[in-house]
Amino acid sequence: MTIAIYLAHLNPVTNAHVEIIEELKKENKVVVMPVRFLNEEKEVNSKSFPFDFEIRKKMIESVFGDSVLISPNYTFYAPFKKYLPPLISPKSWSLRKQILQGIENGYFTYTGDKAEGLMLKLY
Template identity: 70%
Template sequence: MITALYLAHLNPVTNAHVEIINELKKNADKVKVMPVVFKSGDKEINSKSFPFNFEIRKKMLTSIFGDSILVTDDYAFFAPFKKYMPPLLSPRSWELRKQILKGVQGDFFSYTGDKAEGYMLKLYRLKPKVGQRKTLSAAAVKESLYDSALGRETNWKNNVPESVEKIIKENWDIIKKFSDLEDKTTRVLGMKFPKEGWSE
């Protein structure tokens, strides 16, 4: 059995994500999709960069793929996030690898559209396949959502599946909440972490 591992923000799920997952389904017996999660104890930390919680993103994915993919929260960082640094030297970062591979039997590969991320996945022996980066990014769609919440004309609905559009509308209060807030994000070695929980 070959398992494809897809680690991504998926915040929100876009047409590009759907395209990637459909490709992975063709090349693997099982696709394990892991939206990144940041936790402090049992509480998930959300921010302007990571507005939708895991359950909402899981709902987005299952609205499209049903049970044809496995969606888990195994790609989870636990506060304090700085303990995952530096990569490779931090025992916590190797624990994350074990979480990612939880339940995986037989051969596997991971997917990324980012060369730098592919290099990191290779160092962690997650057998990356580096695809071509999609022109549509979740970050751009997210910004369109925030612009829309602030009353500007945007075309965000064209960039997400219909079922995801519905889920976003059902959770529009989240978009409104973060739309005019500062993005409290820490960037380290190209990775983004919420400032809350970085050094607690």
């Protein structure tokens, strides 16, 4: 079975996220990866990004139970500018490797963002 890797903020989980995951589940094994930003092992949150990973994980589990896997591998470590420019920065390549840790052949990524999706295809 193909693995669908859903990379998203999910902050909070919305009806649109639920619909996307439900659609992905129809023909794929789904791994949901809520993005995290860490500074010295502490998660960085803000007014526009209020919920930490554990709360977002619980939101996803409350809707999907164990029918999807939830992974913390979509994590950026401060200083975040190290990931720029994408495709050239060694840190962006290490992020790709981190995201794919434990993922076997036969996968695709989905973000819902066309520009981000294009960048992921280039990797």
